[in-house]
Amino acid sequence: xxxxxxxxxxxxxxxxxxxxxxxxxxxxxxxxxxxxxxxxxxxxxxxxxxxxxxxxxxxxxxxxxxxxxxxxxxxxxxxxxxxxxxxxxxxxxxxxxxxxxxxxxxxxxxxxxxxxxxxxxxxxxxxxxxxxxxxxxxxxxxxxxxxxxxxxxxxxxxxxxxxxxxxxxxxxxxxxxxxxxxxxxxxxxxxxxxxxxxxxxxxxxxxxxxxxxxxxxxxxxxxxxxxxxxxxxxxxxxxxxxxxxxxxxxxxxxxxxxxxxxxxxxxxxxxxxxxxxxxxxxxxxxx
Amino acid sequence: xxxxxxxxxxxxxxxxxxxxxxxxxxxxxxxxxxxxxxxxxxxxxxxxxxxxxxxxxxxxxxxxxxxxxxxxxxxxxxxxxxxxxxxxxxxxxxxxxxxxxxxxxxxxxxxxxxxxxxxxxxxxxxxxxxxxxxxxxxxxxxxxxxxxxxxxxxxxxxxxxxxxxxxxxxxxxxxxxxxxxxxxxxxxxxxxxxxxxxxxxxxxxxxxxxxxxxxxxxxxxxxxxxxxxxxxxxxxxxxxxxxxxxxxxxxxxxxxxxxxxxxxxxxxxxxxxxxxxxxxxxxxxxxxxxxxxxxxxxxxxxxxxxxxxxxxxxxxxxxxxxxxxxxxxxxxxxxxxxxxxxxxxxxxxxxxxxxxxxxxxxxxxxxxxxxxxxxxxxxxxxxxxxxxxxxxxxxxxxxxxxxxxx
Numbered sequence: 001x002x003x004x005x006x007x008x009x010x011x012x013x014x015x016x017x018x019x020x021x022x023x024x025x026x027x028x029x030x031x032x033x034x035x036x037x038x039x040x041x042x043x044x045x046x047x048x049x050x051x052x053x054x055x056x057x058x059x060x061x062x063x064x065x066x067x068x069x070x071x072x073x074x075x076x077x078x079x080x081x082x083x084x085x086x087x088x089x090x091x092x093x094x095x096x097x098x099x100x101x102x103x104x105x106x107x108x109x110x111x112x113x114x115x116x117x118x119x120x121x122x123x124x125x126x127x128x129x130x131x132x133x134x135x136x137x138x139x140x141x142x143x144x145x146x147x148x149x150x151x152x153x154x155x156x157x158x159x160x161x162x163x164x165x166x167x168x169x170x171x172x173x174x175x176x177x178x179x180x181x182x183x184x185x186x187x188x189x190x191x192x193x194x195x196x197x198x199x200x201x202x203x204x205x206x207x208x209x210x211x212x213x214x215x216x217x218x219x220x221x222x223x224x225x226x227x228x229x230x231x232x233x234x235x236x237x238x239x240x241x242x243x244x245x246x247x248x249x250x251x252x253x254x255x256x257x258x259x260x261x262x263x264x265x266x267x268x269x270x271x272x273x274x275x276x277x278x279x280x281x282x283x284x285x286x287x
Numbered sequence: 288x289x290x291x292x293x294x295x296x297x298x299x300x301x302x303x304x305x306x307x308x309x310x311x312x313x314x315x316x317x318x319x320x321x322x323x324x325x326x327x328x329x330x331x332x333x334x335x336x337x338x339x340x341x342x343x344x345x346x347x348x349x350x351x352x353x354x355x356x357x358x359x360x361x362x363x364x365x366x367x368x369x370x371x372x373x374x375x376x377x378x379x380x381x382x383x384x385x386x387x388x389x390x391x392x393x394x395x396x397x398x399x400x401x402x403x404x405x406x407x408x409x410x411x412x413x414x415x416x417x418x419x420x421x422x423x424x425x426x427x428x429x430x431x432x433x434x435x436x437x438x439x440x441x442x443x444x445x446x447x448x449x450x451x452x453x454x455x456x457x458x459x460x461x462x463x464x465x466x467x468x469x470x471x472x473x474x475x476x477x478x479x480x481x482x483x484x485x486x487x488x489x490x491x492x493x494x495x496x497x498x499x500x501x502x503x504x505x506x507x508x509x510x511x512x513x514x515x516x517x518x519x520x521x522x523x524x525x526x527x528x529x530x531x532x533x534x535x536x537x538x539x540x541x542x543x544x545x546x547x548x549x550x551x552x553x554x555x556x557x558x559x560x561x562x563x564x565x566x567x568x569x570x571x572x573x574x575x576x577x578x579x580x581x582x583x584x585x586x587x588x589x590x591x592x593x594x595x596x597x598x599x600x601x602x603x604x605x606x607x608x609x610x611x612x613x614x615x616x617x618x619x620x621x622x623x624x625x626x627x628x629x630x631x632x633x634x635x636x637x638x639x640x641x642x643x644x645x646x647x648x649x650x651x652x653x654x655x656x657x658x659x660x661x662x663x664x665x666x667x668x669x670x671x672x673x674x675x676x677x678x679x680x681x682x683x684x685x686x687x688x689x690x691x692x693x
Contacts, residue, residue: 116330116517117549120552137534142528211524211525212524253497260497261489263497
């Protein structure tokens with residue numbers, strides 16, 4: 001039973017990454033109607049920016065948490081301005097293919113220069129060590145990841161669902177012409193939204209840098225699972241993606257305990273089941 | 288009449304082609320480096336293996352003696368089906384004679400069958416499974432650098448003797464992990480130890496915390512990592528995070544490469560014990576080769592033991608070609624010739640190729656240095672002990688290879 005508690009907690013930690021990433025995807029899909037396959041590559045870039053900041057500039061983890069999402073966010077906004085915006089109104093497939101191509105290029109460039117086995121990034125001194133919870137030894141850093149990503153997820157949800165700015169955003173996706181008539185710069189809002197979604201990916205990248213290796217394919221390995229999370233939660237649903245992210249982390253953690261061989265397929269099995277029973281996802285609205 | 292003419296033509300054609308194969312001055316060979324070029328094993332083999340092969344061709348001096356040696360490379364993406372497809376195409380279309388490297392035991396075993404069927408030469412350096420020279424041995428195969436038996440015996444025995452008598456395995460869920468766990472278990476139990484449990488994880492796993500918690504709960508003294516590459520680095524890094532080593536359990540990285548240590552960082556990796564058959568800073572010969580090698584590597588990395596094995600294996604292959612004088616296309620014949628020549632090269636020292644295809648050479652027990660002891664960007668290992676080649680690998684009387692039962 002003690003082992004079970006531990007696995008639940010560990011699942012929650014993985015769930016925080018799923019939640020942060022699927023949240024970014026949901027924001028981008030909900031507001032821009034783009035299936036952002038470059039999300040994993042941007043997550044990886046976040047981790048690399050943190051690595052560069054530390055090793056080239058001596059800038060620590062805490063600053064990286066702020067700087068990396070901004071830097072990668074700006075990169076994302078440039079992508080949106082120069083490429084993605086021309087795909088507005090076209091079939092989803094075009095955006096998917098374009099972002100997939102971008103992901104391959106970005107990963108290829110990083111792999112060319114940094115190899116595949118990755119670079120070390122150590123846990124910041126303030127978060128080293130762990131706490132003995134009785135049923136398990138919880139590394140402080142992991143606890144921090146869960147709390148921090150929960151806060152970020154809820155703040156993003158609040159921003160989009162409960163504030164004036166969020167209301168403009170949602171209105172702009174619903175009827176851009178009308179919103180523009182009110183004097184709001186819709187293209188700029190869309191660019192900023194893409195930047196926000198990308199920034200969330202980069203933030204997850206920085207959070208994961210001390211846990212996993214900083215390596216070019218770290219995002220490629222994760223993104224497929226995250227897409228499954230988004231599909232299960234319902235495309236475009238903010239709260240849905242947060243809850244599903246955490247829940248699937250837990251389910252995956254339990255699978256690792258009861259039947260480890262299936263741990264990297266369980267998410268997809270669930271996805272198939274959900275698609276069969278409720279094709280719009282658990283919290284999705286019908287299109 | 289028509290039939291006679293076509294029969295005649297056919298006969299001439301066959302005679303001509305036989306003549307061209309049999310011509311004494313056929314000194315053309317093509318070598319294919321089949322590796323993981325972009326995945327989790329790309330740094331320890333991959334492009335570095337191709338460079339090692341290139342250097343072997345240049346250093347052999349065969350070109351000056353009238354030989355033409357071509358080199359191509361392929362990416363098997365760690366998938367046996369892709370590996371065998373490439374190998375088949377190489378033999379059938381590209382007229383490749385020799386396949387080298389092939390990390391990933393699953394792919395290596397699959398390619399082993401193709402090379403045997405096509406009667407090519409197979410010099411495997413990258414794969415670990417000892418099955419290549421046991422149950423699945425082939426007259427066309429030479430297994431160069433290391434294998435699971437060697438890893439299990441050198442590292443496993445040393446740890447059990449040092450008091451690590453209870454083991455828990457974290458095993459990569461494919462041919463390699465299974466072979467390494469099997470061979471290590473045999474060593475542990477033979478030396479009076481006990482395996483208290485284990486967990487099989489999928490290849491290329493990012494998060495090991497669930498598995499590590501199970502290992503922690505098992506209270507085993509040694510946690511044996513029967514995995515490789517990125518899986519091993521992640522296991523070790525996260526084990527440190529969960530305070531496993533501080534809690535008194537010891538990690539046994541059964542297979543650890545230079546590039547893995549680089550990726551983990553000395554801070555976390557220090558004190559790990561493991562076995563390799565090559566290290567760039569071992570002696571003057573290895574240092575000289577490594578200097579030339581890293582000067583041509585994109586990230587200036589010195590060679591790993593797999594890349595060194597590609598070089599050494601090909602150098603030995605070239606010796607056999609020279610001894611044969613030409614006609615290098617009968618794979619089994621070339622490998623038989625390779626077996627008659629004792630191995631002796633600057634990187635692995637003296638050894639021999641046994642009848643089952645296993646190359647024996649010394650194996651070294653290393654310990655990862657403390658950050659304070661490291662003097663350069665790749666100065667990672669301390670030599671702790673040497674296992675002589677005659678003892679490091681499967682003794683012939685224990686090998687299950689069918690070639691030995693003639």
